[in-house]
Structures are given as structure tokens and as C-alpha cells.
Amino acid sequence: MTKTPDDRRLDLLQGTLDMLILRTLQWGPCHGHGIGQAIRAQSDDLLRVETGSLYPALHRLVKRGWLKADWGISEANQRAKYYRLTSAGKAQLLRERDRWSQLVHAMGLIMNPAPRKE
């Protein structure tokens, strides 16, 4: 059996999409398509964000005040919405990152327990 790229793909953990978006936008304003592509590229094609989840998430973050959206002209020479982090969004990103590393640490303790010292 050969693995198709699709089998390799991972499902996003619930609640992590927001964090990924915030993290992606740390590099500067970007439109939805770019955010999706960035996540994909940076995860080495392991994570793919469905547009059906990406856009609602973007709007949810705007509504909460963590992102701001402005219209601009994209590489395709068309109007596109560019999202950027607000200061509240930056603070949120820090919080989420802390939470995430705690979670990873905790998961690691459980899944890869250190050999017991005799």
C-alpha cells in the first residue's frame, strides 16, 4: 500500500485554528488565501485548512477584536481583504502559545513517560 498525500494529512485539533491564524499573521497582514497557504506550507503540507472553516474563523477573530480587516489589491489584481493582528490579538496569541506549550508538555508527559528511576 502506498500512502497518498491525503492519508498523510492531519486533522486540526479543535480550537487550534485560531491560534494558527494569529501566529501566521504575526509576519504581517495577509489575505485569507495567503493565510491558508502559509499554514499549509509551514506545516510541510501536513495541515490543510478548509476554506469553510478558515473564513468563519477569520470573521470570528475580527468580531472578537483580535484581527482587523482592510481591503487591498491582491497579486491577482483583484480586491481582497487583508487581515492583520490588533494589539489585543497579539496578547491573545501569547496566551494561546503558553497554553499550547503547557498542553504539549502535559501530553508529552503522558504519552512518553520518562523511564522510572529505580
Place this chain on the structure above:
Amino acid sequence: MPPDWNELDEEIRGHLALSIKERIERGEDPEAARLAALKEFGNVLATRDSIRSVWRPRWLDHAEAVARDIRIALRSLLRAKGLTSTVVVTLALGIGANAAIFSVVRSVLLRPLVNREADRLLYIRQTARGIGTENLTFSMPEIGDLESRATTISTFGDFSTVDFTLIAFGREPRVVTAGVVNGSFFEVMGLRPVLGRLLNAGDDGPKAAGVVVLTHRFWTAVLDSDPGVIGKTIRLGPGMATVVGVLEPSVPYPAETQLIANVVTSPHHLGATMVTERTHRMTELFGRLAEGATLEGARAELASVHASMMRAHPEAYSARAQVQLQVTTFPEQIASPARTILLVLLAAAAVVFVIACSNVANLILGRSVRREAELVLRAALGAGTGALRRTLLAESLVLCAAGAVLGLVLAGPLVTVASRYAARFSVRALEATVDSSVLWLAAGLALLASVLLAYVPRLPSSDRSGGLGLAAGSLRMTPGTNRRLQIFAMTQIACSFVLLVGAGMLVATLNALQTAHTGYDMRQVLAIDVPPSATGVGDAKTLDFFQEATRRIGELPGVQGVAAGMIVPWRDPSAGLKFQFAFEGYQPADGEEDPTCRFRPVSPRFFAVLGVPLLAGRDFTDGDHNDTELVAIVNQSLAQRLFPDGDAVNRHLWFASRGKPRPRRIVGIVADVDDENVVQEPSLTVYYPLRQMGLPSRLFVRAGGDPYALVPAVTRTIRRISADQGVERPTTLEDVRAQVLTPERLNAFVFSAFGGIALLIAVVGVAGVLAFSVSTRTREFGVRLAVGSTPSQLLARVLKEGAAIVTAGITAGAVASYVLARLASMYVGSARLPGVLPAVGAAAVLGAAAVIASLIPAARASRVDVLQALRSD
């Protein structure tokens, strides 16, 4: 800001464009790139919708859930049409009745008056309880005394009524009632004109020009709100007057009049009798509290002024009359007669509402037990307690809203009936309309009912195993539910009983009044008002006119007799026609005054026309006039009381208190009639010939056939003699009595209506409870039949169950109505315990209705098929 659709579309288009561009740059065919991009994007519409939903406020989700619940409720209620319509109609009756009564109560008791500072406007009256008079009114000398000495009242306004023939505005002559007032009346009342001016001090006195102010009702209803009437000259009785203004809409108190005029328009008000006679009382008195004065202060001061006035003029205030001064605020004065009756009605409406609610509660309770399986299933599928309650609440909301809407539709006509009814007690009731406050009330009641109803049914409890409920296809009734059902049914029966007893009492009273023997020939006698214009008091012209009219009408075909008098029995006020008489050969006992007798001037043939038998002596004749011997006729009671030896005829009598006695001979004795009370009470009456004293104003025509058929001919005949003469209110005595009894009839009608509604609801309720109880016990009946019960035994069992509910309900109702009657008699003097007959009648009606209602479910129980019943569970 939530983005609009265009913005979302554009964002998505932007995304696709980028995606396609990227693919083309990677070397894909443009068309393939487009398709791949679209495929990758997925469902564009769904994405757009889920973006939109991010922006949607949370409450919208809740609203949507409620809307969904309501849709489900509507669907499931539409499936249960019988239940739904019963519930809606029941609630509508309850809500409609309350809304109607409430709107009348509001307009009478709660709405502020237009009068400026109405709380400082006082109504002042004299009572003479010793002679049974609650309002003696005032004479001008009395008003003068109060006015000159009172300091707590800044201004007095007086008001009396006079009937005038009005010829104006290019219309037929008509008799109008005018208020005659002093110049400060309107200032005291605190009223404003809508047009022109009102009266002022310049309009007082005999030298002023005649001026009138039109009441708003007259101006709008009769004159079509014509602004051109200001400045018009009108003929008012004997003189002319100018219309100077139109009064704003206000409570027509103390009397409903068409116009209000200054004193100079009424010759009577300028005459010596009016101005100087202390006992010539016909004027009502208002006062406005002076700056800084209080009601208590004014009461105390006016009482002392009044007392000293009575000491100064002992001849005008007999000790027996117990004349006293009463001061009330104007709002209190106009609302107080209606308060009791309105509160009673409000209570009755509330009782109907309670009955309606408990009935609906029963129906809902029954329904919820039937759908227990459904609720259990919903709970099993994850519906929380809140969601289940919400389902039930949505259902009861739908029911109650429908009930409220239908109730408001009903409220319209009900308000009309109720306000006309209550107008007998307070003129303000006529202002009652269905308005927003009633809408709020109905909405409030509906909400109250729906919340109550949603909490009546028991939810499937969480501690019970869901499997049991899910598996069971049939109905089970817990003892708790059954008890609740029975309590609701008993409540309905008890409340209905209270209402029915009340209604029965009123109907019995009405019946007694309507069938009482009056002594008159009621059917064949037409009474007609022929008001004399205020030209002269008792002058020869009027007498001649009446003699001529009597003669000519008597010649009309179908007329058996014509007579004249001064009052139509029951219809006309006769308070003033009562004097003390002295009788030859009758000596009052020590300390007793001369007997007070009714004084009735009548024409010859009066007794024959009205069907009052002459018992002794002779009737008056055309020969009895001012130039012949003074004569009188007395009634039987008087003859027997004062002359027990039977020798009244040929004795003499005279007015006891007025100057030199002018004795008149008693020429006849007639049977007793009572023209003041519909149910005859013993009275002493003295009749004088009209040509010797008095002023005829009423004609009595005895008809051979239909009395009303004579009206056109009679009117024509009278107009031929005097073209301007008013001919009004031709009515047979029987119809006069019916009109006089209208309040009683309305009382009885309103309460019967309430009682009927209550009975209907209660019967439906009892039948519903039994039907439900039977349908849940199919298996039990099957077992009973199987072990040898006969169907008739089952029938009897169910009937007995119904009878038990009814008996308990009636007992509770009897106790409640006894307590209520006792409570009422504590606060209202005239309230009394219902008679035995209405109570027994109400119990019988309720019992019979309930037993008939329980027959249907009982019959169903007795027809249970054994095999099917046993298999059913």
C-alpha cells in the same frame, strides 16, 4: 460591523482568483485551474452562510429556537383541533370578559378628569335621611348663606336644570334640557371652551344678555361640530339667547344637558319663588377649595355655617328630616355610586378567568399525560428540562395568544354593553373604549395563563428509567395528576356556583319586579310627554291647550279615552310633589306631624284611562275648575288610615303649612297605585283637579287596539293646535316599566351571562376530567368486566365519580358564596344573603349539567371491549 453579502462574495471571489492564479503559474490549464480551485473551495454558499452566522447575535439563535418551538407547537396543536379550539375559546371568554370590565373600570375609576385640579373641586349637598332623601339640593337663599360665610371655599358654582323648547339652527323645535348656572360655574368646575368662550361674572344678574354654551356632545352629535354656531341667536323657551361657546368634552354632571345657559334665560330663575323661598330647592352646588384650605377644614367650616343657618331658619328644616350637609370631592362624587358595582363585576370577571384557567389547565394536564411518551422520548434524545419546559411553554403561549386575540375581538362588543350598563351608575362609563391599556391587560393575562399552564404538567422525572416510559404505549395516570385534575374541576364548579347563585338572585329580583301587580292597566295606556314651553307656569293658555288636545284626541278612531297629568308613573321624578296635608276630623297624635302625602293634579277621566278603579264617590269632571268648589280625591290607603270609620268622602283637607287654609272637599276614593315604585308600596296620595291647581305636561291615551299605532295621529292632532309643541317619548306603561327596570335587567343579564359562561366552562371541565379518567382506565374497566361487573355498574361508577366532584365543588361554592355575601354585607348595606331558591336552583342546574356531561365518558366506559382492553397494556 457585520459585512454585507456583497462584501462576502467579493472576499470569496478574491480567494478564488488567487487560487486560480497560483495554479496557472504552476502550469495548469486555465479552465482546469478554475475547476480545481472551485473544487478545493467546496460549497461557496455554505461557507458564506457560516461566515454570516459568526456575525449573528446570540439572541437570534434563542429566538430561532423559540420560533422553532412555536412552529412545532402550532403543528401539534393543529393536530389536536378539538382541544385547541376549546382552550382558545375558553381563554377568550375569560380574557374578553376581563378586558371589557377592566376598560369600564379604568374609565370610571382610574382615568383623570379633565377638570383642572379636580381634587380641589367639591360637590356640596344636603341630605335629609329622615325623609329618605340623599340629595335635597339647595335653594338660592341657602346658597347665599353658605357663600357669604364660608372662607375655605374660594368660589361657588351653582347648577340647576330647566327644560326649554329650542328653536334654532334651522331645525325642528325640540325640547332640550339646559343647565342654568351662575357666572363662576365654569371657573369652579375648571373647564375650558373648545370654541368661543364660557360664561363669566358678566353674564350674571337679570340685566345681562341671554347667552348659552353648547355641550360638546350636543355640538358634535346634533350640530355636526359646525363652528359657525358661535354668535348665532337661538330661541330658547320664552326668550332669545346667543351661542357664545362650546364646552370641552367633560363629564356631564350633575345632569346630561344639551346646553348651559346663564340665569337670565330662565324666567323661573328670576322669579320670587326661586330667589326668596328657602324651601324651593332645585339647585346643585359646587365649590373650589380656597388657597391653603383642606377638605377637612372645608367640611368643618361648612358644617358649622350650615348648622347656624338651620338654627336661624327652623321653619325650613323639620327635625324629622334630619337635614345635613355633605361635602365630597368631585371625583369621589361621580365615581362612588359605580364603585361597588364595578368592583363586583371585576370580581365576577376574575372568577370567570380563574374558571377558564383551571379548565384550560385541566385540558393541558390531560394532554401532557397523553404525550408523556413523547416527552420521555425527547428527554431520551437529549432534551434538557429547560428545553422540555420551553416546548410546553411555546405550546401554552400559542394557545394563550390565540385566546387573547379572540378575547380582544370579543372585548369590543362587550365594552359597548358594559359601558352602557355602567353608565347608569356613572356617566364616565360612556368614555370606555378598547384601547392600548386593555391590550396590555389581555397580553398580561395571557402571559400569566401561559406560564401557569406550562408549569402545570409534570415533566418526565429524571430518576425514572427512560426505558419504561419509552416502551409503554398506553397512558398511565398517577394519583397526583388525578388529584390535580379533580381539584381544578372542583374549583370550576365552586366558582360557577358562586356566579350562578348571584345571577339567580338577580333574576329572581327582576322577576319579582316585572311581575308585580301595579294597579294600572299597563298594556293599553300610552303615556306621552307634552312639555309645556317655559312660557308660563300654570297659565290659562296651557290648560286650554290641554283641554282642546284632550278633546280632539278623544275623537280619533281607536282612542277610548284621554286624560292629562303631571307625571308619567316611574319615569318622571316626583320628589317635589309631596306635601303635608291637614284633614278635617283627623287629629295627629301628640308629637306626630301632619301626614305627608303625594300630591297629584290630574284631569277628569284620569283614573278611567289608567284603569284605576274608583271605589267611592265621583271622578273629577270638566265642571271642576277655579270658579267652582275646591275638590280632591284620595286613595284607599289614605282613606282607611285616616278615616278608619269609612267616612272619608265629604271630609275636607288643605295644605298644612301654607298660610290661610283653603279647605277642599274629598269627593272620591280610588284604589291604590304607586307611581314611584314598580313594586307597589303603601302610600298616601291626594289628587287635585288639574284645572284647580298644577300644570299639565303629560297625556295619557287609552287605546282600543295597538297603542303605538295611534302615535302619528296624536302627534298630528297636537301639532295642529300648536305647531311648536313638543310631543315626546310615547310609551305604553308596560314599556315604561320595562325601561325603568333596565338597570335591574342589565344586572341580571350581565350576571347571568357570567354565570352561563362559567357553567359552560365548568361543564366542559367536568366532562373533560371524567373522559380523561375513563380513557386512562380502559384496562381497569376491562378487568372489572372480565371478573363480572356489568356495564351498567361501570356507568354508575363513573357517574358517581362525577357526582363526587360536583358535590365537593358545590359545597365549596356554597361556603364561598356565604362568606362572600357576609363580607359584602359588611361593606355594602344593600347586599343580602342569597335566597334559598337561587342557591338550590344553581346547585340543581350545575349538578344536572355535570351529570349529563359525565354521561358521555361513562357510556364510553361501559362499552369497553374486554379483550381489547386487556390486551391494550
